[in-house]
Amino acid sequence: MKRLPFFLSMQSCPRRCIYCHQGEITGTFRIPSPDDVEAAAAAADCPTEICFFGGSFTCLPPDRQKAYLNGVLKAPGGSTVRLSTHPECVSPAILRLLGSYPVSMIELGISSLDDHVLSLCNRGYSGTEALSAVERVLDAGFHGGAQMMIGLPGQSEQSSFEDLRRLAAAAKGRPLTLRIYPCLVLRGTPLEELYRKGDFVPPDVDAAALWSGRLLVLARELGIPVQRVGLQESETLGRSVVAGPHHPAFGELARAAELALTLAVRSSLGPWQVPGRSRSLLTGHRQYGLRLLAGMTGLSPEETGRRIDFAGDIGVYGNTPNERGIDGTLSWE
Ligand code: SF4
Numbered sequence: 539m540k541r542l543p544f545f546l547s548m549q550s551c552p553r554r555c556i557y558c559h560q561g562e563i564t565g566t567f568r569i570p571s572p573d574d575v576e577a578a579a580a581a582a583d584c585p586t587e588i589c590f591f592g593g594s595f596t597c598l599p600p601d602r603q604k605a606y607l608n609g610v611l612k613a614p615g616g617s618t619v620r621l622s623t624h625p626e627c628v629s630p631a632i633l634r635l636l637g638s639y640p641v642s643m644i645e646l647g648i649s650s651l652d653d654h655v656l657s658l659c660n661r662g663y664s665g666t667e668a669l670s671a672v673e674r675v676l677d678a679g680f681h682g683g684a685q686m687m688i689g690l691p692g693q694s695e696q697s698s699f700e701d702l703r704r705l706a707a708a709a710k711g712r713p714l715t716l717r718i719y720p721c722l723v724l725r726g727t728p729l730e731e732l733y734r735k736g737d738f739v740p741p742d743v744d745a746a747a748l749w750s751g752r753l754l755v756l757a758r759e760l761g762i763p764v765q766r767v768g769l770q771e772s773e774t775l776g777r778s779v780v781a782g783p784h785h786p787a788f789g790e791l792a793r794a795a796e797l798a799l800t801l802a803v804r805s806s807l808g809p810w811q812v813p814g815r816s817r818s819l820l821t822g823h824r825q826y827g828l829r830l831l832a833g834m835t836g837l838s839p840e841e842t843g844r845r846i847d848f849a850g851d852i853g854v855y856g857n858t859p860n861e862r863g864i865d866g867t868l869s870w871e
Contacts (some may be wrong), residue, residue, distance in 0.1 A: 540586045542578055544570045546593035547603075551566040552626055554659050555649070556728040557690070557721050559778065562594045572602075576609030582800060587642055588802040594624035594647075596632045603632075607639045611798050617641035620684065625671035626663055631670035632679040643715070644675045645683030648673070650690055660728070665704070668869040682715040683765075689721040689741045689783060692734065695749050699756055705756050706760035716757055716764045717793070720746045722782035730780050743791065746783030748830070751795025758796075767792040794827030802834040802844075808845030817848050 546569055547560035561575055579588060588610045594691030602603065609620045622645040634643065651665030675682045684705055688698055691794065721854075723733045723740055732738040739751065750767050757764050769775060776784075787792060797819050802808045812820065820827035823841060833841040 540582070540583065540584055541589060542586050542613075543589040543591055544575055544578075545591055546570070546595065548599075549593035549595075549660065550597035550627075551594045552597060552624060553660055553662050554728070556658070556732070557687075557724065559724045561726050562757060562843045565792055572605035572609045574609075575606055576612050576739050578585070579610055579613035579868045582613045582617065585618075585793070587618045587620055588613060590619070590621040592622070594627055596644075596666045597622040599626040599633075600635065603635065607636075610639065620645065620683075622647060622683070622849040624842060625668040628671045628674055628852070630674070630678075633674060636680070637678065641680060643681045643683050645715075645717070646671055646675065648672070648684045648701070648705070651695040651704055652691055652693060652699065655690050655693045655697065665701070669704055669708050670782070672705065676709060676712045676714065681715070682709070683717065683721060685717045686722050686753070687719050688753065689746050691721075691738050693721075693730070695752065698749070698753060701755055702753060702762070706762055709762065714762060716762050718750050718753055718764060718767045719769055720750070720783040721771070722784050722857050723780040724779045725780050733781055740782035743783045743785045743788070747785075747788065747791035747826075748795045750788075750792035753799075754792060754796040755799050759808075789821060789841070790819065791826055794823070795830055798827050798831040798834060803830055806840070807835055807837065810846045810848050812848050820846065 541852070544561070548558065549569060575588065575859070579586070590606065595606075598606075607619060610617065616639045620643040621641070625646050625648065628644070628646070636703060646668070646682055649659060650662060651668055653664050656663065656665060656668075672682055672684060686698065686701060687693075702716075705716075720727075721740065723729050723738070724726075733740070740746075754764055754767065754861070766789065768785075773787040776786075797812070797816060801808075804810065811850055827837050832839040835842060837845070
């Protein structure tokens with residue numbers, strides 16, 4: 539379905555998370571009005587998914603929410619609305635309101651479920667409260683979304699793996715989709731101050747891609763689909779990143795790491811069968827995935843490449859690479 543996104547940058551957020559500067563991320567500084575949404579919806583020529591991202595939609599006053607949602611109803615029949623919001627603003631009353639509109643997904647900014655991390659990031663709620671919000675969304679029959687982050691202050695890989703396990707347990711097989719975003723240090727944020735004082739050291743691109751790759755492997759094992767890894771690249775974002783794992787193709791690097799981890803578990807020294815459609819994951823970005831796999835196996839990148847058959851199928855496997863202690867080190871340069 540065609541998608542029409544509206545960015546309500548930091549609208550009605552209960553507080554400012556230390557890493558957030560939505561205007562810098564999305565490149566949009568003017569908040570669209572309900573009239574803007576209605577006009578765009580009415581102009582759509584086919585069923586459209588209208589999305590409200592970048593703020594805390596359900597923290598808006600109810601009348602404002604209704605004004606936006608009524609605008610969505612001007613779109614052609616079969617259109618839907620997807621929104622992202624804050625875990626503190628998903629009361630039963632709000633879910634009842636949303637239930638009277640064609641909502642395709644409610645995405646919650648989860649970031650982390652680790653109380654220490656949440657506190658350092660000024661999220662304002664506990665992991666248990668966030669998990670309850672996810673459960674309320676799913677209990678009400680909505681398709682849920684969880685936006686997780688990696689590389690946050692005080693966060694470890696193990697803590698994010700535990701978050702994912704808790705989310706999967708809460709989902710109990712109900713539809714829950716994941717997004718994974720690396721924490722970047724953006725200009726003008728409290729996190730920038732921490733970084734400049736030396737109180738926060740973000741992971742580099744290699745470490746963050748490998749971390750994300752491990753999360754992808756775990757998500758697959760837990761049956762949680764991941765619809766996106768990495769932020770949408772924009773000119774504004776590129777200009778405002780002060781530090782952190784920023785790469786325009788971060789999602790591809792994470793998928794490459796996922797594949798390399800998968801292959802290393804499948805066979806420590808090859809040969810490996812890889813579908814042709816996945817070739818670029820190993821050979822793209824200066825052979826990032828291939829070099830990562832080589833680092834895990836101890837073989838040279840050339841020898842690793844010789845042991846891959848790009849006409850094969852990797853099939854499924856059962857163990858989690860990060861839990862088996864398989865590591866990958868690779869210098870990005
Ligand atoms: S991360 Fe989300 S909840 Fe926090 S300030 Fe940004 S838009 Fe608001």
